[in-house]
Every structure is written in C-alpha cells, then in structure tokens.
C-alpha cells in the first residue's frame with residue numbers, strides 16, 4: 587500500500603465540489619485503513635472557481651489546465667467532473683500520465699468516444715472507474731440486497747422516474763447540458779443514473795422500446811457569465827437553440843423476462859431531484875424515493891391478507907453503508923446525496939490503495955459498464971428515431 591495518495595478534482599462546478607468535499611471526508615468514515623490522503627489540487631479553467639473550491643475544501647492549490655494535473659508528480663488520483671463532451675480528452679490524457687481516474691457519468695457524450703475511453707482504460711497501468719453515485723444510496727443498495735437474497739423473489743416489474751426541474755424556467759441560460767444529439771439531454775443527465783440503477787437492482791436489460799424524446803423549451807438565452815450546474819445567473823438578449831431532450835421515456839425488458847419503464851424530465855416544476863424507483867417482485871415489492879432517502883417502502887406477500895401492505899422501513903446501521911459510514915450512525919440521523927459521493931470516493935481510494943475487496947466498499951463501476959450504460963441510452967435514442975421500435979441491447983453490444 588502506498589504511504590500516501592495525492593488527490594485532484596478537475597471541475598469545480600456542482601458535482602466537482604461534491605467530489606472535492608467527499609475526498610476530504612472519505613478517510614473519516616469506517617476503519618482507518620486508508621493511506622494518508624493529500625488534498626492537492628482543484629483543476630478548473632476558471633481560476634476563480636478553482637481557487638474558491640480549493641480554499642473551501644482545503645486543497646493545497648488550484649490549476650487551470652488538466653495538463654498541469656496530469657504532469658504533477660504529487661497527484662495520484664483524479665476525479666474528472668466536467669461537461670460530458672470533455673471527458674474523453676481529459677481522461678485519456680490522465681491515464682496516459684499514469685493517474686488513477688474516477689470519471690463522472692455518463693462516460694462520454696457519444697458511444698464512439700466512450701468505447702475509445704474503455705480501450706484506453708484496458709491499456710492503462712492505472713485504475714479507471716465511472717461514478718454512478720446513486721448505487722451508494724443505502725436504500726437503493728438495500729433493495730438490491732433484497733432482490734439478490736431472494737426476499738422479493740424474481741423481479742417482475744420495475745418503474746423508475748427521475749423528475750427534475752432545473753430547466754423548467756425558460757429563462758435558465760443555455761449551457762453544455764442543452765447541447766448534443768437526441769438523448770444527450772435529460773436522458774443522459776439523469777436517465778443515465780436511473781438506467782444504471784434499474785440494472786443494478788433488476789439485472790441486465792435486454793431490450794428497450796417506446797423511446798420518446800421531447801424538447802419543450804426549444805430556445806434559451808445565452809448567459810452573461812459562466813454557468814455552474816443548475817444556477818440561474820444573468821442572461822443576455824441573445825437566444826440559442828436547445829438541441830436535446832427536456833423529457834425522455836422508454837419501456838424495457840429484463841433479460842430474465844421482467845418488464846419496466848423509465849420516465850425522466852428536467853422540466854418537472856416542483857421536483858428538484860425526485861428519483862423514484864419501485865421494484866415489484868414475485869414475493870413482495872420495495873420502493874425508494876430520493877426525497878426521503880433515509881427510508882424505503884416494503885411489502886412482503888406473507889401473513890394474513892388483511893394485514894399486508896407497504897410499511898416504512900427506516901434505514902440504520904443494519905442497512906448498507908450506514909454502520910461506521912456516518913459520524914453519528916444511528917437510525918434517522920439523516921443522510922442523502924452528499925454521503926453517496928463520500929462512499930464513492932472511499933471505494934475508489936480503497937481500490938487504488940489495493941485494500942482487499944472483501945473488506946472494502948463495493949468497487950466503483952468499470953468503464954466497460956459505462957459503455958454498456960451508454961449503449962442502453964443509445965438504444966433508447968434509436969427506438970425514438972424509429973417511432974418507438976424495439977431495439978435489442980445484446981444485438982447492439984455484438985454489432
């Protein structure tokens with residue numbers, strides 16, 4: 587195990603800050619098994635955003651180019667948390683320089699770039715992983731456990747929706763999120779999470795159908811300054827076109843016969859971050875709603891029929907991630923999305939430090955899984971382009 591690991595985060599935007607904070611907290615959860623974690627640099631083309639984040643989260647410096655981070659001898663581990671179309675160049679450059687890379691989802695903004703990144707990861711001497719943060723949410727991880735242990739029985743039906751409203755206001759300025767091919771909008775931004783979770787819980791999806799996209803706000807003002815995350819900010823009189831989906835939906839079939847549907851939106855006013863997944867099995871059902879992340883709904887088809895129905899299970903130390911994963915790890919103390927980034931950073935650092943898998947958090951997803959996720963989203967785009975036709979994922983993989 588190395589004596590210490592130097593960490594950098596490229597991108598000081600909405601999610602970059604979550605990564606920066608997570609590396610700071612990662613050594614403070616669970617047993618003290620990690621090497622010394624040095625918080626070295628925040629890389630952002632904006633010196634203002636970079637230096638603010640470096641100061642705020644206690645990093646030694648900020649850099650304004652990813653190349654400076656690739657060349658730095660004191661950096662071993664790098665999170666890439668910038669716009670999706672920038673992932674490939676930065677990730678490939680970092681891997682070529684021998685850095686361990688944790689790339690944000692979706693792996694890229696196009697399947698060809700994603701495949702090239704997976705090839706680069708296979709050829710690299712360092713570790714490359716992609717961050718599907720929500721798998722670290724204790725409720726989602728526990729529902730997966732309920733499926734894997736057979737408690738819910740075979741999964742018959744999964745319903746997922748991820749409704750956000752960051753783009754519901756037509757005055758929200760244009761940014762990288764609104765540019766790209768069909769499927770690079772709400773589907774890639776939030777649907778990538780949900781598609782990953784549907785497979786994380788229910789197994790491989792074999793086919794999608796009923797793909798449908800809608801761009802309901804076709805034009806937006808250009809910003810006057812830099813746009814971070816979902817922030818509003820001052821806008822100019824100039825208008826730019828929205829190229830991708832504000833809304834997306836599709837149905838799917840699992841390889842083992844179960845069925846389901848996913849609906850995502852960035853224009854669902856009142857739903858800032860409503861990720862909801864309902865899993866219906868042969869022996870019972872479980873539900874999760876990110877608005878109440880410290881509980882799940884559970885019903886089991888047992889006992890007198892008159893007493894059946896959903897109950898609220900409060901998540902605590904007997905559920906995944908919580909025992910030792912919070913400074914105060916009692917039931918109902920509260921946790922949410924930021925803890926997911928902590929567990930993700932911890933899992934990545936454990937792998938880089940070569941700690942045994944059996945005593946570590948579950949490893950982060952591979953770039954091959956990132957490619958698979960993008961193939962799934964690509965199949966939805968193909969289904970939408972073909973009027974909702976069925977598109978087989980397996981055929982796509984072998985094509």
Ligand SMILES: NC(=O)c1ccc[n+]([C@@H]2O[C@H](COP(=O)([O-])OP(=O)(O)OC[C@H]3O[C@@H](n4cnc5c(N)ncnc54)[C@H](O)[C@@H]3O)[C@@H](O)[C@H]2O)c1
Pocket residue numbers: 596597598599600601602629630631632635650651652666667668669670672690691692717718719775812813814815816
């Ligand atoms: N896991 C999650 O929950 C989650 C949440 C939000 C975003 N994301 C993902 O994180 C990534 C970034 O999203 P975001 O919302 O944080 O973006 P953002 O627009 O808020 O921030 C991007 C930052 O990158 C900087 N930047 C632009 N070009 C750069 C370059 N060449 N080198 C270095 N920095 C550069 C910008 O100045 C900005 O500060 C995306 O891939 C997105 O899908 C994941």
